Amino acid sequence: MFHHSIIPLFRRIALLLLLLTLAAPVGAQDSWRGQVxxxxxxxxxxxxxxxxxxxxxxxxxxxxxxxxxxxxxxxxTTVFVPGAGTLSLADGTTWPIRPMHATLARPGNFAETRFAATLVH
Structure with a gap:
């Protein structure tokens, strides 16, 4: 089963926010909740x-x-530059590419190694 380390972090943050809210003086709780x-x-x-x-x-x-x-x-870090691009091979052949945002999609998650698809953001 896939386990992502960020999930426990979110749980810890939620617990911390809850504890801080409960520990705040009565008048401060509304202010704290409003800020959150x-x-x-x-x-x-x-x-x-x-x-x-x-x-x-x-x-x-x-x-x-x-x-x-x-x-x-x-x-x-990586930076997304929108627009068309080209991939140049060693033999001089070029292929058109359309880059995806580096943090929005992880093509490595696909089990298939080849497929045709239209990607819409």
Whole structure:
């Protein structure tokens, strides 16, 4: 069975949010819940999307306001460049390709090694 390590992380975060909500002073619970609901309500948070950037800015503001040591980790990663492209082989042959967003689809998940399909995003 496939086990993804992010699931236990989500459970831990949910438990932490629950405990923080229960431990907050009575008047602060509505404020805390409102903040959590506002963050959850930002919509899809695909990396680099407008909602993701808004959420990242809000989280950064919260850490800055906390007075705790905070910062950002910068690292290289794949970048989606929309549009057509070509794959050039060693013999000079070129093939048209249409790249998919690196974090939205994992072609390695397909059991088949060859198939024809139309992909619609």
């Amino acid at each position: 609901e506002a963050l959850v309500g930002t919509g899809g948070r695909t990396p680099g999307s407008p909602a993701n950037l808004v959420l990242a800015a809000k989280v950064a503001e919260r850490f800055a306001a906390s007075g705790l040591e905070h910062g950002a980790i910068r690292f290289p």
